[in-house]
Amino acid sequence: VLGITAALRLGTGFSPADIDGEPLRDWLAGAVATLVDRQRSDGGFAFWSGGSSYEELSSFVAWALVEARGAGVEVDPDVLDAAAKYLSRRFRDERRRWGASHDWTARVLLSFGLQRLGRAAPAYYQALFDARKGEGSLWGRALLVTTMLAADRSDSRAGTLLQELRNSLAVEARTARLEESAPEWGWWVFWSEPRGSAMTLMALLAADPADPL
Numbered sequence: 673v674l675g676i677t678a679a680l681r682l683g684t685g686f687s688p689a690d691i692d693g694e695p696l697r698d699w700l701a702g703a704v705a706t707l708v709d710r711q712r713s714d715g716g717f718a719f720w721s722g723g724s725s726y727e728e729l730s731s732f733v734a735w736a737l738v739e740a741r742g743a744g745v746e747v748d749p750d751v752l753d754a755a756a757k758y759l760s761r762r763f764r765d766e767r768r769r770w771g772a773s774h775d776w777t778a779r780v781l782l783s784f785g786l787q788r789l790g791r792a793a794p795a796y797y798q799a800l801f802d803a804r805k806g807e808g809s810l811w812g813r814a815l816l817v818t819t820m821l822a823a824d825r826s827d828s829r830a831g832t833l834l835q836e837l838r839n840s841l842a843v844e845a846r847t848a849r850l851e852e853s854a855p856e857w858g859w860w861v862f863w864s865e866p867r868g869s870a871m872t873l874m875a876l877l878a879a880d881p882a883d884p885l
Contacts, residue, residue: 673703674732677739697744704740707733708751715758727762727778728861730755731785738788756789763796770857776800776807777861784819792823801829810840810852811868817875834879837872841885848885 676696679687691699710717710733716725717733734755741747763782768774780800786793797820804813813833820827842851850868858864876883 673700673707673736673740676700676703677736677743680743700740700743701745704737704745704747707737708748711751711754715754715756716762717755725758727759727765728781730758730762731781732862734759734785735788752789756786756791759785759789760791760793763793770855770860772803772807773809773855774857774860776803777809777812777863780808780812780816780819781861784815787819787822792819794820794823797823797827797829801833804833809863809868810837810850811863811871813837814850814868814871814875818871818878821875821878830879834875837875838885841872843885 676687676691677700688696690696694702707717709721710719710723712718712723712725714725716727716730718725719729734752737747737752737755741752759782763779763786766775766779768778779796783793783796783800797816800808800816804816808816814837817830817833817837820830820833837850840850840852841848848869849865850872851865852868854863854865876885
């Protein structure tokens with residue numbers, strides 16, 4: 673859903689007319705229905721029907737549903753409201769399975785999800801900013817920049833985070849990527865080099881769409 677809606681925003685020629693023989697818009701509506709079917713009674717989302725909610729997954733699903741709505745797919749407002757309440761509740765949990773770095777990463781994802789849902793919580797950004805060097809990942813900083821700038825284009829902390837990202841990029845003749853080793857628990861938060869590079873691109877675009885990187 674996130675990939676297809678991004679392609680649709682780029683315009684004609686970037687998205688397929690159909691997926692597996694199904695018209696694109698019909699496929700997108702069906703994908704959204706599947707995501708909504710995974711919502712649990714607490715407002716979070718599970719990997720499968722009858723499963724338990726996962727906060728990191730729920731942040732990504734909330735983002736996908738907002739993007740799908742922006743692409744013209746009908747999304748029940750009650751689904752989004754329940755998701756926002758779930759993310760807000762989970763944000764206050766500071767004792768996660770993999771320790772302080774997991775706590776920090778999860779809260780960044782939750783902050784991003786809340787911002788996308790129109791429930792930005794800027795009061796929490798300073799604590800995330802202050803803890804980034806001891807507990808935070810580089811790709812998490814990229815996501816934090818995007819979240820901060822969406823709430824306040826003039827946020828002075830964004831410049832600091834962007835410079836830290838620039839200093840960590842592996843820049844070659846025609847490519848730039850974020851090189852960062854994933855910890856043992858990285859799979860839990862969908863940590864990967866391509867995703868980290870994508871998050872960095874989002875941050876750079878949020879700050880300046882004309883950035884040469």
